[in-house]
Amino acid sequence: MDQRHFAVLVVGAGASGLGAAIRLGQAGVDDLAVLEKAGSLGGTWRDNTYPGCACDVPSALYSYSFAPNPGWTRAFAGQAEIRAYLADTASRFGVTDKIRYGVEVTRAQWTGSLWELETSRGPYTARVLVAGTGPWHEPLIPDLPGLADFPGEVFHSARWNHGYDLAGKRVAVIGTGASAVQFVPRIAGEVGRLHLFQRTAQWVLPKPDHHVPGVERFLLRRFPALQRALRSAEYAAMETLGFGFRHPWLLRQVQKIGLAHLRLSVRDPLLRKALTPDYTLGCKRLLMSNTYYRALTLSHVDVHPTAVRSVVGDRVLGADGSSAEVDAIIFGTGFHILDMPVSSRLFDAGGRSLDDHWKGSPQAYAGTTVAGFPNLYLLLGPSLGTGHSSAFMIMEAQLRHTVAAVTRTLSSGWTSLSVRPSVQDAFNAEVQAALPGTVYQSGGCSSYYTDVNGRNSFSWPFSTGRLRSAVGSFDEADYEIGRVHAVSGE
Numbered sequence: 001m002d003q004r005h006f007a008v009l010v011v012g013a014g015a016s017g018l019g020a021a022i023r024l025g026q027a028g029v030d031d032l033a034v035l036e037k038a039g040s041l042g043g044t045w046r047d048n049t050y051p052g053c054a055c056d057v058p059s060a061l062y063s064y065s066f067a068p069n070p071g072w073t074r075a076f077a078g079q080a081e082i083r084a085y086l087a088d089t090a091s092r093f094g095v096t097d098k099i100r101y102g103v104e105v106t107r108a109q110w111t112g113s114l115w116e117l118e119t120s121r122g123p124y125t126a127r128v129l130v131a132g133t134g135p136w137h138e139p140l141i142p143d144l145p146g147l148a149d150f151p152g153e154v155f156h157s158a159r160w161n162h163g164y165d166l167a168g169k170r171v172a173v174i175g176t177g178a179s180a181v182q183f184v185p186r187i188a189g190e191v192g193r194l195h196l197f198q199r200t201a202q203w204v205l206p207k208p209d210h211h212v213p214g215v216e217r218f219l220l221r222r223f224p225a226l227q228r229a230l231r232s233a234e235y236a237a238m239e240t241l242g243f244g245f246r247h248p249w250l251l252r253q254v255q256k257i258g259l260a261h262l263r264l265s266v267r268d269p270l271l272r273k274a275l276t277p278d279y280t281l282g283c284k285r286l287l288m289s290n291t292y293y294r295a296l297t298l299s300h301v302d303v304h305p306t307a308v309r310s311v312v313g314d315r316v317l318g319a320d321g322s323s324a325e326v327d328a329i330i331f332g333t334g335f336h337i338l339d340m341p342v343s344s345r346l347f348d349a350g351g352r353s354l355d356d357h358w359k360g361s362p363q364a365y366a367g368t369t370v371a372g373f374p375n376l377y378l379l380l381g382p383s384l385g386t387g388h389s390s391a392f393m394i395m396e397a398q399l400r401h402t403v404a405a406v407t408r409t410l411s412s413g414w415t416s417l418s419v420r421p422s423v424q425d426a427f428n429a430e431v432q433a434a435l436p437g438t439v440y441q442s443g444g445c446s447s448y449y450t451d452v453n454g455r456n457s458f459s460w461p462f463s464t465g466r467l468r469s470a471v472g473s474f475d476e477a478d479y480e481i482g483r484v485h486a487v488s489g490e
Contacts, residue, residue, distance in 0.1 A: 007031035007410055009117065009126035011108075011342070013099050014043015015086060016379035016395045017132025019064060021095040023399045024130075027407050034095065035119065037104035041090060044136045045083040048179070050160040051186035053079035056178060056207075056288055058234040060227070061390040064089060070220035070227050076209045109347040110374060113415050128375045128406050131342055135380055135458075138336040142174070146311035153328040157183060158335070164328065168192040172316045172326040174308050176202050178285055180332030185291035193300050195324035197316065199307040200445070201274065203258045203281040207288035235389075239464060242388040245282050246461065248439040255281045265293035274305040282387050283443025338362055338382070338451045338458060348372045360452040365424040365478065366471040367460075368398050374416035374482065375409065377402040383431050384467065385449065385458040387440070393464055397472040404474035416482030423478045434461035 008029055010017045013036035021034050040046055055062050059072035062082065067089045073081060090096045100121075107118040108129060117124040139156040147154070155161045157179040171191045173180055176198045188194055220227045244250035258281060266272040275293065296303055306320035317323045343354040343362070357372060362382035364370045369377060377398070384394050409417050432455070435441045440449050440459040449458040460467055 003033070004123065005125045006033050007126065008128045008130060008406060009115070009124060010034045010130045010132055011105050012036060012043060012132035012134065013038075013041040013090075013101075014045070014132060014134055014137075015392065016134055016398075017043070017130070018086060018090050018095060019392075019395055019399055020130045020132055020377075020379060020402065021098055022064075022066075022089070022093040023403050024406060025093070025095060025098075027403050029407065029410065032098060033124075034099045035103040035105055035117075035124070036099055036101050037120070039101050041096075041099060042083040042086055043132075043134060045079055045086060047137075048079060048158050048160075049162070050157045050179060050183045052182035053179070054182060054209075055082060056286075057390045058238070059212075060231045060234050061238065062392060064392060065396055067092070068224070068227050068231065070224075071217055073212055073217070074209060075212060076207065105345060107345050107347065109351070110349050110376070112349050115375065128377070128409065130377045130379065130402065130406075131346070132379045133340065133342045135337045135340050135385075136335050138341050139331070140334050140336050141331050142308070142333060144308060144311055146313075147329075149313070150311050150329060151314055152326065154331075156331040156333070166190050166328070169327040170325065171195070171328045171330060172197060172324055173330050173332060174316070175332035175334065176200070177332055177334050178287055179334075181287045181289045181292045183330075183332065185289065185295040188295040188298055188301055191300075193302070193326075194298075195302050195304060195316065195326060196296065197304045197306065197308050197318060198274070200284070201277040201305070202284065202287050203255065203277050204261065204287045204289050204292055205254075205258050206261050207290050209288075209290070235464075238388045238390075241286075242386060242463060245387050245439050246437065246463075248280050248282070248442055251281045251439055251443075262293060266297055268297065271296065271303060274303055277445075279445035280439050280443035282439040283445035284447045286387055334448060337448045346373065346376065361455045362451070362457045363424065363428050365419040365427050366398070366401055367394075368401055368471065369405075369419040369424075369479075371419050371421040371424045374418035377405070382457045383428065384460050384471065386460050386464060386467075389464040389467075394460075394467065394471075397468045400472040401474045405479075408474070408476065413484060414481050415484055416480075417476075418480045418482070419478060420480055431461060432456075435459060437461070 010020050013034050017034055024032055055077050059075060059077040063069045069085050104120040105117055109116050115126045115129040139158045141156055153164050166187055167190055169191050170193045172195045174197045304318050304322045306318035309317045309319045315323050315325050346354040364378055364381045367381035367384035379395055379398055405417055435456050438461045440456055449456050451457045
């Protein structure tokens with residue numbers, strides 16, 4: 001029988017959605033399904049298959065705490081290995097058979113007692129909805145004049161066209177963020193000519209990546225305490241860096257490492273000047289690579305330190321007047337982070353979308369629940385982003401909150417659980433009050449952390465320990481509870 005109603009529906013079978021299904025299942029929630037629009041699991045690590053795609057957080061931290069992986073073959077795991085880990089974990093914890101592939105949620109509305117979903121495979125209903133769609137999902141492609149008429153190949157790094165042969169081609173890369181830093185060195189030796197359009201210079205630190213020897217993996221597998229110690233050591237190291245994000249003067253010392261890395265890699269003073277940032281390290285997402293700068297020194301690679309103004313025929317025009325005639329354009333321009341598509345598909349009982357509520361500035365309590373949207377939980381939601389820690393740690397804090405709230409709702413027979421507006425407002429006021437002292441706000445740059453209204457709706461301004469405590473705790477006093485009232489008669 002094709003079951004259409006569930007106690008809990010999880011949207012998305014990436015790391016956060018799978019984590020939600022596992023943790024809810026461990027808490028006794030069996031009446032659950034995961035709706036995944038694609039034909040396989042993995043989320044970000046399914047979609048991003050560009051050359052060189054890898055994690056920029058140490059592997060030991062990039063896993064569920066309840067499912068550590070002693071088998072990582074690199075200190076910073078690659079895309080294929082991370083996706084395989086997610087698939088293995090889903091199988092080991094018995095959630096694979098709960099995933100319904102090819103089911104895209106096009107609309108979900110709270111009716112007052114249930115979530116009613118419209119999907120590509122017909123309607124579903126649920127008492128509780130968990131959105132595990134994440135912010136690194138929908139590619140952001142700039143609306144460049146003339147792009148639609150470009151006669152060559154065009155694709156985003158998150159939708160890499162492996163069927164297109166780059167050998168000998170003239171290629172324009174637009175964007176110099178985390179993805180470009182990884183794929184540019186991999187394609188630079190293959191293309192005939194590479195034109196890199198850099199709107200803003202990035203801080204790039206050396207990446208302490210290396211192959212993990214088999215004997216080390218054996219010891220980590222044989223002695224779990226060693227793996228816990230490694231995870232703790234890497235957590236402490238990243239938190240030390242995180243302290244600098246809250247005390248920007250410290251990061252100006254770390255910048256010396258970045259400048260030395262640049263100086264040793266790039267001898268040409270003009271190119272080095274073009275690649276030198278004019279803001280404090282950490283103001284934008286921190287990047288690491290041992291090969292990026294060297295790739296830019298190759299004789300057939302041109303760096304255009306400018307934004308792109310338009311595309312005319314087969315020519316990409318920079319805002320500074322420079323141009324490049326190319327056969328292909330590859331975008332490394334990131335994702336719809338703060339205007340995530342899911343928010344236009346979620347509606348309250350009155351028919352107003354989450355987008356309508358947010359008006360360009362996403363807000364949630366503990367980055368997880370939103371006033372006016374009962375029984376809804378957003379994973380990797382607003383105001384929880386950090387510049388240093390693992391998304392798994394953020395997500396697991398949210399899952400502790402979510403699982404406690406959901407199991408209490410189901411076991412108590414509550415019809416709804418909705419965060420009090422005053423609680424949500426107080427949480428966001430505290431976050432916003434702390435942000436000006438961080439490098440995210442005072443570092444002198446513009447980044448995707450800032451929404452269309454000029455508000456930082458992405459960043460968490462405190463320590464990861466505080467995030468785990470504040471976000472991970474559930475207190476029913478913070479919520480308005482809907483209960484079924486018994487009717488008595490003569």
